[in-house]
Amino acid sequence: MDSLELNNLLEKYWNCDTSLEEEQKLKEYFRGEVPESMKETAQLFRYFEEQQKLSVGQSNFEAEVKKKIVAHRPKGKSVALYFNIARIAAGVLVVVAAGYFVRQEVRKAYPVEQEDTFSDPKLALEETKKALMMISNSFNKAHKEAGKINLFNEAEEKIQGKRADEKKVNI
Amino acid sequence: MNFESFETRVLPTKNKLFRFAFRLLGSQEEARDVVQEVMIKVWNGREQWATIENMEAWCMRITKNLSLDRLRSKQRKITDPIEDGFEIRQEGLTPQERTELDESMVQINELMTALPDKQRQVMHLRDIEGYSYNEICEILELDMSQVKVNLFRARNAVREKLVKLNAYGLS
Structure with a gap:
């Protein structure tokens, strides 16, 4: 590149009219020996080229990123899934437990009425009769025994009657 | 939208992303963190890849946004911009x-x-x-x-x- 071409190109560069190819040409030119007057410009272009060599500087960087994204995906999904299932299960458990306790309270407050113990009405009638007969027998027995108490009553009446007679006699 | 295209289209941009983040943040350590963050973000958004024309520019844009977020959240200034980013190895110089x-x-x-x-x-x-x-x-x-x-x-x-x-x- 002769100095005229160089100066034209530089002029375009400072005015931001150069293409990427032309800028690349300038960078290449300034890699070599340059006249003293161009020293600062050369430094600038060398700086640009040097800066482009800078790398992330960690040899296992890619491996680390891969490890992270692979670990990231399936774990994240399954953990979220388990978490959701656990949430639903916990909700169901609360409802069931609450239902159970409420039922117990209700039972305490309203004791259950007698439940039917017989499914066949005839059988039930028989059993009822039997029970009533038993009660009736017991009553009869008791009645007989209670009859004995009448003896005392009669005796008392007789005694009172006699006394009354005696009084009449005395008067 | 799979792991292979991530390896061929995203991972190779790591040095460019790193240099840009370093330019914005002034710290190599933080720049590396940002690049890693960018890659994970790009991977997690892989459903959108089909709509992205220029993957590298897309990654650079995310790098810019995450770096600026970092600067903003920390309210920090670039304190040590020159660090050790100047590994200049010019052969044949005294x-x-x-x-x-x-x-x-x-x-x-x-x-x-x-x-x-x-x-x-x-x-x-x-x-x-x-x-x-x-x-x-x-x-x-x-x-x-x-x-x-x-x-x-x-x-x-x-x-x-x-x-x-x-x-x-x-x-």
Whole structure:
């Protein structure tokens, strides 16, 4: 590149009219020996080229990123899934437990009425009769025994009657 | 949208992403973190890959956004912009020449760091990474005229300061 071409190109560069190819040409030119007057410009272009060599500087960087994204995906999904299932299960458990306790309270407050113990009405009638007969027998027995108490009553009446007679006699 | 296309289209951009993040954050450590974050984000959004025309520009854009988020959230300034990013290995130079070159690199880096954010970003993407104007628009979410104005100002500010620096021997 002769100095005229160089100066034209530089002029375009400072005015931001150069293409990427032309800028690349300038960078290449300034890699070599340059006249003293161009020293600062050369430094600038060398700086640009040097800066482009800078790398992330960690040899296992890619491996680390891969490890992270692979670990990231399936774990994240399954953990979220388990978490959701656990949430639903916990909700169901609360409802069931609450239902159970409420039922117990209700039972305490309203004791259950007698439940039917017989499914066949005839059988039930028989059993009822039997029970009533038993009660009736017991009553009869008791009645007989209670009859004995009448003896005392009669005796008392007789005694009172006699006394009354005696009084009449005395008067 | 699978692991292979991630390996061929996303992972190879790692150094470019790193340099851009480093330019914005000024810390290699943080830049590496951001690049890793970008890659995980791109992987997690792989359903959208079909709609992305330019994967590299897309990754660069995410890098820019995450880096700026970081800067904003920490309310921090770039404290040590020169760190150890200047591994200049020029064969065939005497130690004297190499030291001079190192110094000029540090100087230019400081000039670039002193530029306003947009100018610095545009200059980095164009002069160091060699992106087309259209790609820069896409990455920085700016229109063409803004990109060109910022690049023009950046190049001329650096040029002027560089000339001054060398003329007065302020180094």
